[in-house]
Amino acid sequence: MKIQVFGAGCPSCKKMFEVVQTAVLKIGLDTKVEYICDVQQIIAMGLMQSPVLVVNGKPVLIGFTPDIGKITKAIQDNL
Amino acid sequence: MDIFFPIKLLADWLTYSILVITPKTLLAEAVNFFIYDSIKIFILMAVIIFAVSIIRSYLPPEKIRSILSHKNKYAGNVIASLLGIITPFCSCSAIPLFLGFIQAGVPLGTTFSFLVASPMINEVALVLLLGMFGWKIALIYIVSGLIIAIFSGIIIGKMKVESLVEPFVYENTINGNVDLPTTTRNERIAYAKNYTLDILKKVWIYILIGIGIGAWIHGYVPADFLAQYAGSDKWYAVPLAVLIGIPLYSNAAGIIPLVSVLTEKGVSMGTTLAFMMSVTALSLPEFMILKRVMKIKLIFIFAGIVGMGIIFTGYLFNLVL
Numbered sequence: 166m167k168i169q170v171f172g173a174g175c176p177s178c179k180k181m182f183e184v185v186q187t188a189v190l191k192i193g194l195d196t197k198v199e200y201i202c203d204v205q206q207i208i209a210m211g212l213m214q215s216p217v218l219v220v221n222g223k224p225v226l227i228g229f230t231p232d233i234g235k236i237t238k239a240i241q242d243n244l
Numbered sequence: 245m246d247i248f249f250p251i252k253l254l255a256d257w258l259t260y261s262i263l264v265i266t267p268k269t270l271l272a273e274a275v276n277f278f279i280y281d282s283i284k285i286f287i288l289m290a291v292i293i294f295a296v297s298i299i300r301s302y303l304p305p306e307k308i309r310s311i312l313s314h315k316n317k318y319a320g321n322v323i324a325s326l327l328g329i330i331t332p333f334c335s336c337s338a339i340p341l342f343l344g345f346i347q348a349g350v351p352l353g354t355t356f357s358f359l360v361a362s363p364m365i366n367e368v369a370l371v372l373l374l375g376m377f378g379w380k381i382a383l384i385y386i387v388s389g390l391i392i393a394i395f396s397g398i399i400i401g402k403m404k405v406e407s408l409v410e411p412f413v414y415e416n417t418i419n420g421n422v423d424l425p426t427t428t429r430n431e432r433i434a435y436a437k438n439y440t441l442d443i444l445k446k447v448w449i450y451i452l453i454g455i456g457i458g459a460w461i462h463g464y465v466p467a468d469f470l471a472q473y474a475g476s477d478k479w480y481a482v483p484l485a486v487l488i489g490i491p492l493y494s495n496a497a498g499i500i501p502l503v504s505v506l507t508e509k510g511v512s513m514g515t516t517l518a519f520m521m522s523v524t525a526l527s528l529p530e531f532m533i534l535k536r537v538m539k540i541k542l543i544f545i546f547a548g549i550v551g552m553g554i555i556f557t558g559y560l561f562n563l564v565l
Contacts, residue, residue, distance in 0.1 A: 173340055204339050209417040213305040213344035
């Protein structure tokens with residue numbers, strides 16, 4: 166299982182990464198969330214918004230949200 | 245009838261009955277103005293930002309890109325500028341947008357039309373213009389902004405300046421199109437609600453400070469006091485306003501309530517419009533960030549063309565309004 170947050174280096178990407186970490190702890194997953202600050206990789210996925218939450222290689226949330234419920238659901242639905 | 249009339253009644257009631265300020269005094273004028281404008285702006289803000297967010301949820305940048313990559317040059321500039329209106333813009337979204345557009349084959353000129361329109365015609369500026377100046381000025385602002393965005397893009401496209409973009413931008417790395425997660429009606433409404441609250445949280449203090457200083461000027465500075473410095477007969481007023489506007493982007497929300505009062509004290513309308521366009525469209529942080537994807541020369545060309553467009557608009561409306 167791989168959970169990644171791709172960002173462009175802006176404060177909201179960092180914030181989202183933190184919320185995702187909390188969500189992963191809450192679900193009780195034994196995995197480390199990766200934070201990748203590379204716009205080029207977001208573009209390569211065919212996207213243009215940051216941050217992007219990627220679960221097992223699939224973008225599941227695009228753009229910033231602080232909503233931990235939504236983030237938790239997006240991770241659980243795509244495990 | 246003025247649809248804001250009930251707010252006027254509320255402001256009068258708060259000023260004279262609740263705060264018990266003697267009518268017709270300078271203090272009463274200032275307090276009344278502050279209460280009325282604040283309530284009006286925040287109501288407009290909630291309604292308009294919510295509506296724009298709903299529209300936006302149907303048009304994420306990825307969809308806009310696929311629309312733009314299939315358009316010919318001139319139609320592309322027009323559509324890019326129109327789509328720029330509903331797209332929110334912050335300096336951290338500039339790079340993903342620029343890279344994403346160029347790598348998908350959207351022409352450089354079209355991309356610039358979008359980059360000009362997106363920050364210049366944004367919903368916060370629009371609400372404030374509508375609230376402080378009325379729909380005519382708001383409309384003039386939108387239309388002139390669109391024209392500047394369209395023509396700046398066309399001119400930059402014609403200049404063949406692709407060599408001034410960093411070469412890595414053109415290395416196409418896009419692996420086909422991703423399927424965007426589907427959005428339900430409830431999610432759109434939730435998104436719009438959150439976005440509206442976010443913006444309000446971010447700007448309310450600047451707006452209140454702007455309106456507050458504005459209210460003070462409204463009450464205490466004599467009308468036409470500024471005409472001697474910045475009236476329409478002063479040739480330097482427009483370029484000076486544009487220069488002052490460049491470093492002020494982060495505070496656009498507080499600046500518009502302030503300038504609306506300045507016009508009342510004698511700053512001419514064209515100068516005011518040019519100032520607001522410069523505040524929104526020419527932003528120092530955006531230029532710094534764009535340096536990562538283009539040579540400084542191109543940033544100067546971009547700022548120069550947009551700046552000239554704004555100055556021209558300023559002079560034009562100083563003459564006709």
